[in-house]
Amino acid sequence: GQQLNQSPQSMFIQEGEDVSMNCTSSSIFNTWLWYKQDPGEGPVLLIALYKAGELTSNGRLTAQFGITRKDSFLNISASIPSDVGIYFCAGQNDKIIFGKGTRLHILP
Amino acid sequence: GAVVSQHPSRVICKSGTSVKIECRSLDFQATTMFWYRQFPKKSLMLMATSNEGSKATYEQGVEKDKFLINHASLTLSTLTVTSAHPEDSSFYICSARDVWQGRGETQYFGPGTRLLVL
Numbered sequence: 001g002q003q004l005n006q007s008p009q010s011m012f013i014q015e016g017e018d019v020s021m022n023c024t025s026s027s028i029f030n031t032w033l034w035y036k037q038d039p040g041e042g043p044v045l046l047i048a049l050y051k052a053g054e055l056t057s058n059g060r061l062t063a064q065f066g067i068t069r070k071d072s073f074l075n076i077s078a079s080i081p082s083d084v085g086i087y088f089c090a091g092q093n094d095k096i097i098f099g100k101g102t103r104l105h106i107l108p
Numbered sequence: 109g110a111v112v113s114q115h116p117s118r119v120i121c122k123s124g125t126s127v128k129i130e131c132r133s134l135d136f137q138a139t140t141m142f143w144y145r146q147f148p149k150k151s152l153m154l155m156a157t158s159n160e161g162s163k164a165t166y167e168q169g170v171e172k173d174k175f176l177i178n179h180a181s182l183t184l185s186t187l188t189v190t191s192a193h194p195e196d197s198s199f200y201i202c203s204a205r206d207v208w209q210g211r212g213e214t215q216y217f218g219p220g221t222r223l224l225v226l
Contacts, residue, residue, distance in 0.1 A: 040220070042219045042220045044217070088152070095142070095157065096154070097154070103149075
């Protein structure tokens, strides 16, 4: 079946640092999505990408839909404590397939 | 924005009992809803696609007789875990697809239901 490879699995950074994470797939997706999940809650959509090569920003977040439609990255600039959580990439054709997540920790 | 609710938010039950989880789209109609399962520190795994007025489509390896899905209206889908066992303990999350009002095929996720089977 379709699988997404998301990296890194976890990150430990200092507050104020920039963060980058990415996702690759052996399959082509029509849409790439990035979600954040806080403990005990459902995932919340951060950014949706609909066209190959598309670069989209949402505040301090920037994501790009790879030109091959098989990859995407998410950047977070100037991290703050509330950025802590798990970030999931997801590819969507008919169904949404999730990556394994990147757990972001911010060191005091 | 579109809101999806789940009820209950958490449930504890004895082994062998059945548990029903509701997923509602509060301000839009959803002809399609999805049910996911998430184990601790793991990703969301799609269990089944729930289609209003027809049978659900289950992913490979998901027992349809174990996880009964009913999508009787455009705003409600239910997942019933039958004869629950401790290994069914998990975080169950639904999502609803809104295809109206120019939202394309955006899926909105519920807050999840934590099931603990003793």
